[in-house]
Amino acid sequence: xxxxxxxLSLPLKLLLLILFPLALVAYLSFELYxxxxxxxxxxxxYIDRIAEAQDISDLxxxxxxxxxxxxxxxxxxxIDSRSQLEAxxxxxxxxxxxxxxxxxxxxxxxxxxTFLNNLQNTRHAIDSGASADLxxxxxxxxxxxxxxxxxxxxxxxxxxxxxxxxxLVAQKLLSEMATYLGIIRANFYNVLFTKQNMVATLHGLAGxxxxxxxxxxxxxxxxxxxxxxxxxxxxxxxxxxxxxxYINNVFQKxxxxxxxxxEQWWKTSGQATDQLKGFQQDLMRQVHSxxxxxxxxxxxxxxxxxxxxxxxxxxxxxxxxxxxxxxxQMLDKLNQAAQKISSGSTTAEVQKVSNDVIGSLAxxxxxxxxxxxxxxxxAEAIGKGNFNVPFVPRNDDDVxxxxxxxxxxxxxxxxxxxxxxxxxxxxxxDNAPVMIWMTDENKQCNFxxxxxxxxxxxxxxxxxxxxxxxxxxxxxxxxxxEIFDDAFNSREQYSVEYRFRRADGSxxxxxxxxxxxxxxxxxxxxxxxxxxxxxxxxxxxxxRDNFIKMASHELKTPITSIKGYVQLLLxxxxxHNENKGQFSSQAIQASLTxxxxxxxxxxxxxxxxxxxxxxxxxRLELNMQNFQLNDLIxxxxxxxxxxxxxxxxxxxxxxxxxxxxxxxxxxxxxxxLSNAIKYSPKTNSIEVNIxxxxxxxxxxxxxxxxxxxxQEHHQKIFERFYRVEGKSEQTYPGFGIGLFIxxxxxxxxxxxxxxxxxxxxGATFTLTLPILx
Ligand code: ADP
Numbered sequence: 102x103x104x105x106x107x108x109l110s111l112p113l114k115l116l117l118l119i120l121f122p123l124a125l126v127a128y129l130s131f132e133l134y135x136x137x138x139x140x141x142x143x144x145x146x147y148i149d150r151i152a153e154a155q156d157i158s159d160l161x162x163x164x165x166x167x168x169x170x171x172x173x174x175x176x177x178x179x180i181d182s183r184s185q186l187e188a189x190x191x192x193x194x195x196x197x198x199x200x201x202x203x204x205x206x207x208x209x210x211x212x213x214x215t216f217l218n219n220l221q222n223t224r225h226a227i228d229s230g231a232s233a234d235l236x237x238x239x240x241x242x243x244x245x246x247x248x249x250x251x252x253x254x255x256x257x258x259x260x261x262x263x264x265x266x267x268x269l270v271a272q273k274l275l276s277e278m279a280t281y282l283g284i285i286r287a288n289f290y291n292v293l294f295t296k297q298n299m300v301a302t303l304h305g306l307a308g309x310x311x312x313x314x315x316x317x318x319x320x321x322x323x324x325x326x327x328x329x330x331x332x333x334x335x336x337x338x339x340x341x342x343x344x345x346x347y348i349n350n351v352f353q354k355x356x357x358x359x360x361x362x363x364e365q366w367w368k369t370s371g372q373a374t375d376q377l378k379g380f381q382q383d384l385m386r387q388v389h390s391x392x393x394x395x396x397x398x399x400x401x402x403x404x405x406x407x408x409x410x411x412x413x414x415x416x417x418x419x420x421x422x423x424x425x426x427x428x429x430q431m432l433d434k435l436n437q438a439a440q441k442i443s444s445g446s447t448t449a450e451v452q453k454v455s456n457d458v459i460g461s462l463a464x465x466x467x468x469x470x471x472x473x474x475x476x477x478x479x480a481e482a483i484g485k486g487n488f489n490v491p492f493v494p495r496n497d498d499d500v501x502x503x504x505x506x507x508x509x510x511x512x513x514x515x516x517x518x519x520x521x522x523x524x525x526x527x528x529x530x531d532n533a534p535v536m537i538w539m540t541d542e543n544k545q546c547n548f549x550x551x552x553x554x555x556x557x558x559x560x561x562x563x564x565x566x567x568x569x570x571x572x573x574x575x576x577x578x579x580x581x582x583e584i585f586d587d588a589f590n591s592r593e594q595y596s597v598e599y600r601f602r603r604a605d606g607s608x609x610x611x612x613x614x615x616x617x618x619x620x621x622x623x624x625x626x627x628x629x630x631x632x633x634x635x636x637x638x639x640x641x642x643x644x645r646d647n648f649i650k651m652a653s654h655e656l657k658t659p660i661t662s663i664k665g666y667v668q669l670l671l672x673x674x675x676x677h678n679e680n681k682g683q684f685s686s687q688a689i690q691a692s693l694t695x696x697x698x699x700x701x702x703x704x705x706x707x708x709x710x711x712x713x714x715x716x717x718x719x720r721l722e723l724n725m726q727n728f729q730l731n732d733l734i735x736x737x738x739x740x741x742x743x744x745x746x747x748x749x750x751x752x753x754x755x756x757x758x759x760x761x762x763x764x765x766x767x768x769x770x771x772x773x774l775s776n777a778i779k780y781s782p783k784t785n786s787i788e789v790n791i792x793x794x795x796x797x798x799x800x801x802x803x804x805x806x807x808x809x810x811x812q813e814h815h816q817k818i819f820e821r822f823y824r825v826e827g828k829s830e831q832t833y834p835g836f837g838i839g840l841f842i843x844x845x846x847x848x849x850x851x852x853x854x855x856x857x858x859x860x861x862x863g864a865t866f867t868l869t870l871p872i873l874x
Contacts, residue, residue: 112429119421126417130410137403144396147262151269151389153203158276158385160196161247162378165283167193168240169371171224172287175233176294190224208250215246237287244280248273264395265388271324272388274316275332275381279374281313285348286370294363303355310352328384335380340372431459438466447474476505483509486516536611536632538569539618542625544589556634558604574600574608585615589628592617598635610639644822644837651824651836655706658834659699666692666699712842713821723762723849727873730759730766731791734801737770738789745778747785754792757799759870761850766870769843769854773803773866776840779833781807781863798852799872806863815856819844843868 106114170186197217200208212218216239223231223239262269285306292302321329335341347366351357361369431454438449449470451463475492482490488509494502530537531551539548549564557564557572573581577599588595594616600608615630670692677684715721731753738749759766777787784806794800810818810825817823824837840854847854847868858864 111432112425115421115425115428119418119425123414123418123421126410126414130414134403134407134410137399137406141396141399141403144392144399148389148392148396151385151392153200153205153208155382155385155389156196156200156203157247157250158272158382160193160200161244161276161280162382163189163193163196164240164244164247165279165374165378168237168244168283169287171227171236171240172233172290173367175227175231175236176291178230186227193220211247211250215243215250217243233287233291237284237291241280241284244283248277248280262392265391267323267325268328268384268388268391271320271328271332272381272384274320274323275377275384277316278313278320279377279381281309281316282344282370282374282377284309285313286344286366286374289348289351289357289370290363290367292357293361293366299357300355303352307352310348332380335376339376340369341376344370344373428459431455431463435459435462435466438463438470442466442470442473446470447477472502476501480505480508483512488513488516533631536634537629538632539629540627542627544627547627553632556603556609556632557601572602574602576600581613588615589617592625598639601632609634609636611635641822644820644824647824648822648836648838651834652706652710655834655836656703659703659706662699663696663703666696709838709842713838716842716845721845721849723765723846725760725762727758727760728763729756730799730801730870731756733763733767734770734789734791737767737774741771741774741778747778747781747787749774749787749789752788752790752792754790755799756791757793757872759799759850760873761870762846765846766850766868769846769868770801770803772839772843773868776866777803777805777807777864779835781805783807784863793872794869797872798869800867800869802865802867804863804865809860809862809864810856810858811860815858818856819854 106117109117167186167189170182170189174182174186176182197212197220200211219239220243223236227236288302288306288309292299320332324332336345347360347369350360434451438451442449447470449466451467451470453460453464453467479490479492483505490509492502492505492509494506497503527550530548533550533552536553536556537548537550538546538553541547545567546565546569549561549569553564554561557569559568559572562568563571570578581597581599584595584597587593594614596612596614598610598612601611603609611632612635613630613632615628618626618629620626670689673684673689712721735751738751742749774787774789781787786806788802788804790800790802790804792800792802814823814825818825818837819840821841822837823841824835844854847870850870852868852870854866854868856864856866
């Protein structure tokens with residue numbers, strides 16, 4: 102039952118809440134209305150009973166009159182009495198009929214009980230001359246019996262009759278008194294009329310007189326003061342006074358005097374009886390009127406009660422319905438607010454409108470929303486990294502707030518750790534000897550390390566996003582971008598080489614390697630990559646390629662030349678054998694000389710290549726010995742002088758011996774002298790100077806007045822395969838290893854080889870060697 106009630110919807114519960122009290126109110130209203138109706142019915146019953154009593158009283162009245170008329174007629178037998186009797190009888194019949202028509206069960210067969218069914222017979226008997234006594238006896242008996250029917254109420258009747266109870270009893274007593282007075286006066290009349298049986302009559306009437314007296318005593322004790330007052334007035338001022346005085350006097354003296362003759366008595370006592378009857382009927386009417394008024398008041402009260410109850414029920418129903426509506430509406434609002442909160446909102450538009458449980462609920466929901474808002478704001482601030490947000494849990498049970506505080510602490514720690522690892526990454530990245538960059542998932546650069554910034558000489562702000570593209574060599578951009586885009590779209594690793602502008606404005610070859618990067622959850626976050634400056638390597642490669650090109654060309658030239666001269670000699674030989682042709686010794690000598698020169702050249706080239714290979718594998722062996730440097734220089738110059746038109750002048754500023762490989766140093770001198778010749782085609786003098794720049798060393802300089810060398814190439818010309826490239830230089834044969842080998846040889850003698858030169862101003866190469874002490 103309890104669960105069933107709990108499961109009912111709120112409006113149904115409230116409806117039940119209304120219906121139960123309403124049913125109770127309806128029940129109580131019905132009971133009240135019933136009670137009122139009972140009272141009304143009771144009063145209606147009383148009114149009916151009083152009307153009935155009135156009818157009985159009317160009948161008694163009629164019978165008393167008919168008794169009087171019949172008594173008079175029986176005594177007098179005159180026409181006057183007869184006609185009065187004839188007039189009275191229909192009145193009596195009508196009163197009997199009225200009573201019969203009441204159809205009251207208590208009056209059922211009343212004619213039997215009151216002998217009225219014998220009325221017609223008695224009347225016939227009277228008409229036929231029956232005695233006055235007979236008529237008196239019959240009517241008196243009948244009246245007595247009828248009087249017993251005039252019982253309106255049980256004694257001490259209910260409270261509704263209280264206002265009329267005294268008068269009701271009084272009228273009954275008056276009716277009795279009138280009946281007994283009628284008996285006394287009729288008997289007195291009989292005595293006065295007949296002048297017979299005086300004493301016997303008085304004996305017979307003494308009891309009746311006593312009964313009358315006792316009724317009068319009872320009347321005086323029970324009647325209301327007003328009724329009593331009125332009775333006293335009637336008793337003292339109307340015909341009742343002389344009548345009662347006479348009766349009292351007669352019974353006192355026990356004899357009749359001559360104060361009244363029969364007719365006077367009949368008249369006076371008749372008036373007295375009429376006074377009593379009239380008084381009785383007045384009382385009866387008064388009672389009837391009072392009861393009727395009470396009835397009307399009660400009916401009105403009942404109807405008013407009914408209307409009031411209906412209005413009250415409607416009002417109760419309406420108020421309860423309205424209250425239910427208001428409660429439902431308020432709860433509905435709270436429900437909506439609670440639903441909003443449950444769906445994550447932090448605003449709840451609820452106001453506390455009452456100081457009850459609903460008001461408290463509204464306050465609680467509002468407070469939940471406020472707290473949620475505070476928690477959300479705090480969580481949002483914490484999420485943005487504001488760990489100083491002023492936020493204090495209300496108590497230990499404030500689970501959510503405590504969780505947020507814990508979350509804040511954890512987040513703070515995590516953030517610190519992340520910052521630390523970021524810093525570590527930055528340090529690693531910045532200190533790495535490579536350029537490092539990162540992009541986001543939209544290809545936008547979001548990180549470059551210090552190495553990158555050092556290389557470009559720009560700021561992070563300039564490089565991030567797409568700013569870095571400005572550094573890309575225009576010729577390399579589209580190729581590199583294509584490689585990057587293809588890799589990016591397929592999330593693959595890639596490598597690309599391109600030229601990139603360095604801080605000094607020069608473009609350097611970079612080798613870039615990029616790879617996709619993913620979060621710990623496997624989400625693609627962009628690319629990370631490194632760039633390494635491979636410019637030197639790249640240049641070296643180019644030089645090597647050039648060297649190979651030049652070497653094959655340089656090797657091919659003498660071979661082709663040799664091949665040509667050999668072919669010429671073979672043809673000459675063939676011609677001699679087949680056609681007995683003559684050898685031209687000059688031609689043969691010229692051809693063989695050329696072939697020899699080409700072989701020497703080839704040999705030199707081969708030696709240089711061999712030396713290069715030896716240097717690379719550190720197998721360049723020096724045959725060290727003490728020798729006279731000046732002699733070696735002179736020999737070298739003389740050898741070269743034979744092959745050139747240039748005039749080579751030696752200035753021996755010092756004569757000294759050195760410890761070294763005589764052939765290798767000679768090789769160096771040959772290289773310097775042949776370069777001086779090669780690169781000064783428009784001049785013809787070369788100076789060789791041997792001098793002592795310091796006590797422990799000797800220097801040999803070879804100066805020409807040729808094309809010279811720009812400062813920027815001074816270091817590089819000693820590197821392998823390096824050749825100064827330019828319009829003029831392109832015409833000079835060679836493959837850029839002579840100075841490299843020379844430099845290596847001199848360095849292995851703990852000496853040095855350097856150049857002083859300016860473009861178009863000739864060049865001076867100076868080798869320095871330690872002197873033997
Ligand atoms: P190559 O075979 O090219 O002469 P070297 O190693 O002997 O190779 O010389 C390297 C480069 O140095 C030359 O290509 C040339 O450009 C430059 N060079 C050498 N000697 C001279 C010089 N006397 N005058 C001008 N340039 C020179």
